Amino acid sequence: xxxxxxxxxxxxxxxxxxxxxxxxxxxxxxxxxxxxxxxxxxxxxxxxxxxxxxxxxxxxxxxxxxxxxxxxxxxxxxxxxxxxxxxxxxxxxxxxxxxxxxxxxxxxxxxxxxxxxxxxxxxxxxxxxxxxxxxxxxxxxxxxxxxxxxxxxxxxxxxxxxxxxxxxxxxxxxxxxxxxxxxxxxxxxxxxxxxxxxxxxxxxxxxxxxxxxxxxxxxxxxxxxxxxxxxxxxxxxxxxxxxxxxxxxxxxxxxxxxxxxxxxxxxxxxxxxxxxxxxxxxxxxxxxxxxxxxxxxxxxxxxxxxxxxxxxxxxxxxxxxxxxxxxxxxxxxxxxxxxxxxxxxxxxxxxxxxxxxxxxxxxxxxxxxxxxxxxxxxxxxxxxxxxxxxxxxxxxxxxxxxxxxxxxxxxxxxxxxxxxxxxxxxxxxxxxxxxxxxxxxxxxxxxxxxxxxxxxx
Amino acid sequence: xxxxxxxxxxxxxxxxxxxxxxxxxxxxxxxxxxxxxxxxxxxxxxxxxxxxxxxxxxxxxxxxxxxxxxxxxxxxxxxxxxxxxxxxxxxxxxxxxxxxxxxxxxxxxxxxxxxxxxxxxxxxxxxxxxxxxxxxxxxxxxxxxxxxxxxxxxxxxxxxxxxxxxxxxxxxxxxxxxxxxxxxxxxxxxxxxxxxxxxxxxxxxxxxxxxxxxxxxxxxxxxxxxxxxxxxxxxxxxxxxxxxxxxxxxxxxxxxxxxxxxxxxxxxxxxxxxxxxxxxxxxxxxxxxxxxxxxxxxxxxxxxxxxxxxxxxxxxxxxxxxxxxxxxxxxxxxxxxxxxxxxxxxxxxxxxxxxxxxxxxxxxxxxxxxxxxxxxxxxxxxxxxxxxxxxxxxxxxxxxxxxxxxxxxxxxxxxxxxxxxxxxxxxxxxxxxxxxxxxxxxxxxxxxxxxxxxxxx
Numbered sequence: 086x087x088x089x090x091x092x093x094x095x096x097x098x099x100x101x102x103x104x105x106x107x108x109x110x111x112x113x114x115x116x117x118x119x120x121x122x123x124x125x126x127x128x129x130x131x132x133x134x135x136x137x138x139x140x141x142x143x144x145x146x147x148x149x150x151x152x153x154x155x156x157x158x159x160x161x162x163x164x165x166x167x168x169x170x171x172x173x174x175x176x177x178x179x180x181x182x183x184x185x186x187x188x189x190x191x192x193x194x195x196x197x198x199x200x201x202x203x204x205x206x207x208x209x210x211x212x213x214x215x216x217x218x219x220x221x222x223x224x225x226x227x228x229x230x231x232x233x234x235x236x237x238x239x240x241x242x243x244x245x246x247x248x249x250x251x252x253x254x255x256x257x258x259x260x261x262x263x264x265x266x267x268x269x270x271x272x273x274x275x276x277x278x279x280x281x282x283x284x285x286x287x288x289x290x291x292x293x294x295x296x297x298x299x300x301x302x303x304x305x306x307x308x309x310x311x312x313x314x315x316x317x318x319x320x321x322x323x324x325x326x327x328x329x330x331x332x333x334x335x336x337x338x339x340x341x342x343x344x345x346x347x348x349x350x351x352x353x354x355x356x357x358x359x360x361x362x363x364x365x366x367x368x369x370x371x372x373x374x375x376x377x378x379x380x381x382x383x384x385x386x387x388x389x390x391x392x393x394x395x396x397x398x399x400x401x402x403x404x405x406x407x408x409x410x411x412x413x414x415x416x417x418x419x420x421x422x423x424x425x426x427x428x429x430x431x432x433x434x435x436x437x438x439x440x441x442x443x444x445x446x447x448x449x450x451x452x453x454x455x456x457x458x459x460x461x462x463x464x465x466x467x468x469x470x471x472x473x474x475x476x477x478x479x480x481x482x483x484x485x486x487x488x489x490x491x492x493x494x495x496x497x498x499x500x501x502x503x504x505x506x507x508x509x510x511x512x513x514x515x516x517x518x519x520x521x522x523x524x525x526x527x528x529x530x531x532x533x534x535x536x537x538x539x540x541x542x
Numbered sequence: 543x544x545x546x547x548x549x550x551x552x553x554x555x556x557x558x559x560x561x562x563x564x565x566x567x568x569x570x571x572x573x574x575x576x577x578x579x580x581x582x583x584x585x586x587x588x589x590x591x592x593x594x595x596x597x598x599x600x601x602x603x604x605x606x607x608x609x610x611x612x613x614x615x616x617x618x619x620x621x622x623x624x625x626x627x628x629x630x631x632x633x634x635x636x637x638x639x640x641x642x643x644x645x646x647x648x649x650x651x652x653x654x655x656x657x658x659x660x661x662x663x664x665x666x667x668x669x670x671x672x673x674x675x676x677x678x679x680x681x682x683x684x685x686x687x688x689x690x691x692x693x694x695x696x697x698x699x700x701x702x703x704x705x706x707x708x709x710x711x712x713x714x715x716x717x718x719x720x721x722x723x724x725x726x727x728x729x730x731x732x733x734x735x736x737x738x739x740x741x742x743x744x745x746x747x748x749x750x751x752x753x754x755x756x757x758x759x760x761x762x763x764x765x766x767x768x769x770x771x772x773x774x775x776x777x778x779x780x781x782x783x784x785x786x787x788x789x790x791x792x793x794x795x796x797x798x799x800x801x802x803x804x805x806x807x808x809x810x811x812x813x814x815x816x817x818x819x820x821x822x823x824x825x826x827x828x829x830x831x832x833x834x835x836x837x838x839x840x841x842x843x844x845x846x847x848x849x850x851x852x853x854x855x856x857x858x859x860x861x862x863x864x865x866x867x868x869x870x871x872x873x874x875x876x877x878x879x880x881x882x883x884x885x886x887x888x889x890x891x892x893x894x895x896x897x898x899x900x901x902x903x904x905x906x907x908x909x910x911x912x913x914x915x916x917x918x919x920x921x922x923x924x925x926x927x928x929x930x931x932x933x934x935x936x937x938x939x940x941x942x943x944x945x946x947x948x949x950x951x952x953x954x955x956x957x958x959x960x961x962x963x964x965x966x967x968x969x970x971x972x973x974x975x976x977x978x979x980x981x982x983x984x985x986x987x988x989x990x991x992x993x994x995x996x997x998x999x
């Protein structure tokens with residue numbers, strides 16, 4: 086698929102974030118003249134009058150009714166932890182957790198990670214309301230469909246522009262899933278989608294920071310609250326997605342409306358969901374896969390390798406071009422580190438992206454011998470990997486589709502191994518086995534309560 | 543100032559919001575094949591493993607620490623109401639209330655309504671933390687400055703594209719105000735701004751629905767939470783605003799970086815804040831003002847008026863061109879209704895935008911005799927008003943600047959009258975007088991507690 090280089094991007098913009106932060110943190114108290122001080126008081130008084138004046142309005146009653154549903158906490162589980170919190174905070178925090186390792190699912194056509202926003206909102210609400218497993222699975226399928234269909238309509242322009250599409254479509258998926266769980270009718274569901282449409286979350290500049298996993302979490306929370314507000318009569322535009330000043334035309338130049346209705350109810354986007362074998366962005370999986378394959382087939386160690394030469398789609402360097410990552414999180418945005426880890430360890434799970442890994446001398450030394458060249462002729466899902474050995478051999482592997490892709494999917498056994506690697510250290514192997522069984526039987530479970538309870542220590 | 547007509551706007555987009563809502567609300571449970579069902583279970587299990595695996599990560603600890611600050615509710619007041627709620631919900635709900643009547647303040651250069659997001663977040667946090675009035679006023683001035691300076695840099699392109707700039711810059715102002723109240727240093731303040739930068743709120747299609755006032759409320763909540771998260775070590779990009787895939791380049795073509803630092807700390811944007819005499823969008827104020835002036839000077843009644851001819855800036859019709867509003871809220875987006883009310887009642891306060899007003903036969907009959915012509919030669923802040931009387935007189939008034947503008951500001955006495963009109967019906971005149979005095983003395987108050995308490999019945 087084509088990715089435009091954004092012609093208006095200005096890499097030399099001054100550091101205005103820092104400038105404003107310094108100003109806010111250090112400007113002296115009352116450091117202005119009397120006119121500013123007077124206007125501050127007039128501003129405050131006028132605001133106060135407006136807020137009190139509208140305090141009994143139907144708008145407030147509807148929003149307050151939704152907020153009241155969050156109380157009393159605790160209402161829903163934090164996965165892997167003993168705490169329970171209000172249902173909206175559970176959606177937020179489980180959404181953050183699920184994307185923290187960059188190890189979650191991917192709808193490859195749009196590179197949306199749909200479960201983060203959708204499942205996080207749906208499980209929290211399902212647990213709180215005593216929903217059945219069937220209701221949860223239905224909500225998940227439909228919510229993922231909504232997020233990914235909107236994604237299909239706007240990708241890649243929307244993503245190229247700078248949006249982190251997981252968070253900027255995920256709030257619609259979360260709203261849809263929660264509307265379904267709340268049994269809202271079509272009109273109220275349209276309001277839920279509409280309220281959510283004013284809350285797209287996430288820009289790509291955040292990649293490599295904690296705010297990246299905030300995006301699916303924030304989207305889960307926003308969608309859940311949108312559904313609760315719609316349930317209590319809060320209104321939005323019924324054309325919030327498609328109108329000229331609606332969400333889609335506002336945040337994307339490309340709006341292929343046909344994608345929304347194409348085989349709706351017959352083709353489900355979740356059927357083409359994929360799962361990551363490596364704990365990092367999907368775009369570097371083919372490169373890692375090639376390195377791991379060559380390592381395993383030729384029993385290579387780091388000392389055998391003179392250098393690694395990658396030819397990759399330009400997006401790989403745009404997203405994961407960090408040459409010298411300083412933390413494990415930054416390591417996930419470094420094709421150099423990921424490939425070095427692949428050769429040293431034969432794996433690129435969460436352990437290989439620990440902070441200590443990106444400063445390990447043997448990994449650092451090898452990553453400095455990895456070169457990557459952007460090549461428009463290489464597809465986004467492919468990579469051309471050459472390992473030049475110290476003994477003069479040139480080992481070559483062209484990876485058309487990485488393990489974990491639609492063409493080479495993870496098997497159920499692969500997924501179970503991955504689940505244990507993630508969950509055993511937190512809850513133990515016995516509990517992890519129990520959770521695997523509960524997940525497998527989810528669609529037939531009378532309630533999601535047992536699963537939510539088993540996910541706590 | 544120039545407003546571009548968005549060339550890509552597609553007014554004939556299909557009703558995809560409704561299409562997706564119908565689908566979500568009515569598709570049968572388990573209405574798909576075995577492959578979809580299997581993938582739904584794999585998606586859920588993979589998501590669950592990822593969330594449990596990361597449940598002890600520093601990212602989660604920081605986010606959870608921020609969420610924990612919301613408990614136990616009640617922490618902060620809902621203005622005009624007896625309830626107290628958690629501090630983030632108070633920011634949300636007071637922000638919604640303050641913009642519900644469209645009667646709040648306006649930074650005319652950007653048409654940002656800055657107090658909604660900034661004051662709503664700042665008062666809730668100040669009340670919860672026992673801050674002084676001085677600290678609150680400082681936070682308000684600095685927060686408004688941040689929101690409006692970013693607005694200056696991106697207006698009008700950003701707004702023309704479809705964003706409701708109050709909510710899409712307000713979360714930065716709210717984050718700045720709350721960072722200041724929390725006494726964050728410059729580094730942590732930059733993180734607060736960065737976390738907020740992933741949460742712009744609001745598209746203009748929502749105008750006329752409850753989701754419009756949600757925008758400042760949601761921005762207040764998002765900014766407050768961003769500051770709390772930054773306080774607990776949550777990270778974002780330190781170039782979240784200005785980087786090529788940061789917020790500003792992602793959501794605006796125009797990014798005039800010089801606006802951010804221009805006379806920073808010397809010129810304060812709150813000094814050019816204005817207050818509305820009429821309970822509706824600022825763009826129709828000159829038209830209403832002209833009608834009210836002609837009515838009062840010539841003692842006109844509706845029956846005297848054959849027709850009203852307006853010539854206005856094109857934006858007036860784009861924003862407030864509803865010919866036949868069906869509710870008071872829609873009436874605020876109808877220059878026709880607003881001018882009819884101005885002539886019938888000599889006023890356009892909240893009462894003149896009640897639901898009953900837009901169906902009153904005399905008002906409806908008059909509004910159908912109001913014509914409005916877009917004219918590029920008329921400035922946005924001006925209007926050319928002609929009342930053609932049944933007796934043949936043509937009464938003309940060109941309004942260069944409406945009452946409430948910087949050139950013709952509301953006096954303190956005007957603001958006090960407006961405050962009483964809003965607050966007396968909710969809290970009584972005595973309490974309203976008390977609040978006027980507390981607002982006037984805010985900068986010297988040892989605590990904001992008395993003011994917050996007085997704002998509750």
